[in-house]
Amino acid sequence: MNVAMVKxxxxxxxxxxxxxxxxxxxxxxxxLSVILFGGKPGFILGLILLVTVLIGVGAQLAVAxxxxxxxxxxxxxxxxxxxxxxxxxxxxxxxNLIIFLILWLALLGGSFGVxxxxxxxxxGLIPFVxxxxxxxxxxxxxIYTVALITEHQGWAIGAIxxxxxxxxxxxxxxxxxxxxxxxxxxxxxxxSPAASTILAAExxxxxxxxxxxxxxxxxxxxxx
Amino acid sequence: MHSDLVISQSDGRPMYLQIMEQIKQRVAVGxxxxxxxxxxxxxxAVALRVSVITVKRAYLELEREGVIVTxxxxxxxxxxxPDLSPRLYEQELAEHIDQAARLGTLLGLRTEELTSRxxxxxxxxxxxxx
Amino acid sequence: MNxxxxxFEGVSKHYPHFxxxxxxxxxxxxxxxxxxxxxxxxxxxxxxxxxxxxxQDQGAVxxxxxxxxxxxxxxxxxxxxxxxDMRLYAAATVGWxxxxxxxxxxxxxxxxxxSLLQRFDLKPQQRIRGLSHGQRVKAALLLxxxxxxxxxxxxxPTTGLDPVxxxxxxxxxxxxxxxxxxxxxFSSHNTLDVEQISDQIVFIDRGRIIDADDKESFLDRxxxxxxxxxxxxxxxxxxxxxxxxxxxxxxxxxxNCFEPxxxxxxxxMGATVQAVDTMTLEEIFVANVQSRRGxxxx
Numbered sequence: 001m002n003v004a005m006v007k008x009x010x011x012x013x014x015x016x017x018x019x020x021x022x023x024x025x026x027x028x029x030x031x032l033s034v035i036l037f038g039g040k041p042g043f044i045l046g047l048i049l050l051v052t053v054l055i056g057v058g059a060q061l062a063v064a065x066x067x068x069x070x071x072x073x074x075x076x077x078x079x080x081x082x083x084x085x086x087x088x089x090x091x092x093x094x095x096n097l098i099i100f101l102i103l104w105l106a107l108l109g110g111s112f113g114v115x116x117x118x119x120x121x122x123x124g125l126i127p128f129v130x131x132x133x134x135x136x137x138x139x140x141x142x143i144y145t146v147a148l149i150t151e152h153q154g155w156a157i158g159a160i161x162x163x164x165x166x167x168x169x170x171x172x173x174x175x176x177x178x179x180x181x182x183x184x185x186x187x188x189x190x191x192s193p194a195a196s197t198i199l200a201a202e203x204x205x206x207x208x209x210x211x212x213x214x215x216x217x218x219x220x221x222x223x224x
Numbered sequence: 225m226h227s228d229l230v231i232s233q234s235d236g237r238p239m240y241l242q243i244m245e246q247i248k249q250r251v252a253v254g255x256x257x258x259x260x261x262x263x264x265x266x267x268x269a270v271a272l273r274v275s276v277i278t279v280k281r282a283y284l285e286l287e288r289e290g291v292i293v294t295x296x297x298x299x300x301x302x303x304x305x306p307d308l309s310p311r312l313y314e315q316e317l318a319e320h321i322d323q324a325a326r327l328g329t330l331l332g333l334r335t336e337e338l339t340s341r342x343x344x345x346x347x348x349x350x351x352x353x354x
Numbered sequence: 355m356n357x358x359x360x361x362f363e364g365v366s367k368h369y370p371h372f373x374x375x376x377x378x379x380x381x382x383x384x385x386x387x388x389x390x391x392x393x394x395x396x397x398x399x400x401x402x403x404x405x406x407x408x409x410q411d412q413g414a415v416x417x418x419x420x421x422x423x424x425x426x427x428x429x430x431x432x433x434x435x436x437x438x439d440m441r442l443y444a445a446a447t448v449g450w451x452x453x454x455x456x457x458x459x460x461x462x463x464x465x466x467x468x469s470l471l472q473r474f475d476l477k478p479q480q481r482i483r484g485l486s487h488g489q490r491v492k493a494a495l496l497l498x499x500x501x502x503x504x505x506x507x508x509x510x511p512t513t514g515l516d517p518v519x520x521x522x523x524x525x526x527x528x529x530x531x532x533x534x535x536x537x538x539x540f541s542s543h544n545t546l547d548v549e550q551i552s553d554q555i556v557f558i559d560r561g562r563i564i565d566a567d568d569k570e571s572f573l574d575r576x577x578x579x580x581x582x583x584x585x586x587x588x589x590x591x592x593x594x595x596x597x598x599x600x601x602x603x604x605x606x607x608x609x610n611c612f613e614p615x616x617x618x619x620x621x622x623m624g625a626t627v628q629a630v631d632t633m634t635l636e637e638i639f640v641a642n643v644q645s646r647r648g649x650x651x652x
Binding site for chain 3: 236237238240266267269270273274275276277278281323326327329330
């Protein structure tokens with residue numbers, strides 16, 4: 001794996017997508033400050049804003065960098081560079097993931113931060129927040145997997161919609177799991193086995209999806 | 225120097241013959257003097273925008289005819305004693321005469337008629353040049 | 355140093371509606387190979403396999419001594435590629451692309467790039483989006499040429515260019531060949547370009563190589579014989595007659611293995627040879643394809 005080439009490809013994509021990237025980072029910073037300093041109404045508002053920016057830019061960036069190379073016919077140009085599918089796939093995943101994680105960590109940090117400074121000390125919410133935040137990460141990785149393997153706008157949009165629906169569905173489901181629901185009201189962090197299992201499963205799914213992506217890419221016989 | 229050669233795309237003859245003829249002309253009029261270095265095959269190909277293989281063929285034929293000499297590793301140059309004049313247009317003349325004979329037969333001309341026509345054409349040419 | 359820059363052996367690729375079948379050829383270092391074929395013949399597919407963009411189903415491909423597609427990353431370090439269906443990034447500028455390429459390839463020649471910019475009439479600040487088709491082709495060529503790659507692979511490099519731009523491009527391609535360690539492979543259905551600068555020519559039609567030879571041999575082998583038959587003469591038959599056209603008494607034979615003795619043979623059989631015409635590569639190309647599709651030649 002040619003790390004120097006991966007880095008150049010990532011920087012290339014960031015340059016070409018600099019407007020949405022910078023826009024999302026600014027919006028993310030704004031949302032974070034609203035969360036931290038906006039009091040109770042600010043928390044909800046800022047959170048919604050941040051999640052929207054996160055999901056929105058995650059999807060937009062993925063489609064722009066992974067699907068449009070084929071659509072805009074720049075794929076032959078990129079693949080004529082001294083790289084193989086490995087560098088291409090790695091650069092697309094990392095390029096997207098790094099930006100995403102910056103915003104995601106802001107979300108996580110903001111949420112935990114507010115919980116920490118809140119006088120109620122609603123630490124019981126932490127497992128739920130962790131699970132939901134990780135769920136957002138899972139659905140974004142799903143978009144990456146589908147977008148890279150299919151290079152098809154329709155399938156990518158399908159993955160985006162599926163991810164969003166899953167987010168709502170899983171959110172509802174997890175909030176009603178007995179052991180987790182009980183702990184949400186409390187003032188201490190209670191990692192029930194159910195919560196730990198779910199969290200572990202989410203990370204496992206992420207690793208599997210990314211691994212699957214590389215496997216599929218290695219088997220591709222037609223790169224254009 | 226070598227950009228003086230001008231290749232015509234619409235000339236029906238093979239390109240290597242055009243190249244040969246123009247080189248022989250340059251030698252005949254003295255622009256490329258005996259013993260002078262001439263462009264390498266690749267240099268001429270690049271200057272003329274013509275395949276290397278075509279220039280190579282032209283050079284091989286020219287060497288065979290004694291017009292140029294190629295020394296391995298040193299390049300090519302005009303032969304010290306280029307045997308030019310008879311061969312310059314010899315082959316072309318032979319081809320044209322064959323062609324005239326064929327056409328004459330087609331037209332049903334007798335040999336004497338053909339020869340007298342040739343005489344008249346040659347005489348016309350002399351008159352024009354006077 | 356390799357004396358063969360590109361080698362294809364028994365390469366095949368199967369698609370639902372098209373098969374590339376048993377492609378084999380060699381390209382010696384320091385020469386230019388021109389691929390000619392009708393649209394859909396398989397030129398682009400062959401070139402993509404050469405670049406590792408498509409993987410062959412069978413057969414071996416070696417480019418600059420490296421096996422494709424396994425060693426494609428290393429091979430592509432020395433290959434400059436421009437294809438007709440390739441696009442640069444519309445939102446970025448010519449200058450950005452130049453810097454991008456320069457950051458990747460150590461052999462980038464900035465002074466050469468600058469002179470190409472001038473000759474191709476391009477400016478670094480121009481956005482790709484605002485360029486005409488011809489300018490885009492020239493921009494892509496500039497990026498490939500300024501790196502001074504050992505092998506240039508071009509798919510339809512002059513298609514869509516005006517005659518002046520075409521000659522400029524052909525001139526730049528020939529300039530590459532001034533270095534005998536550098537090689538060019540290009541495909542075109544513009545036979546004039548192929549005829550002008552190619553050393554080797556390969557004909558492709560319907561996924562198969564139907565003829566391959568060096569340019570001079572091609573032009574030497576193909577002739578049109580215009581005959582005049584006397585009333586009782588029989589049409590001469592030799593091997594290598596690809597086509598018989600014209601009328602009964604004035605046949606025109608097209609042959610792909612001409613020898614001077616054919617003239618005397620014709621005359622012995624009672625046919626007068628009115629003319630022996632050379633053929634342009636375009637005429638050879640069309641005659642080749644038509645006769646094979648018509649089943650006259652195998």
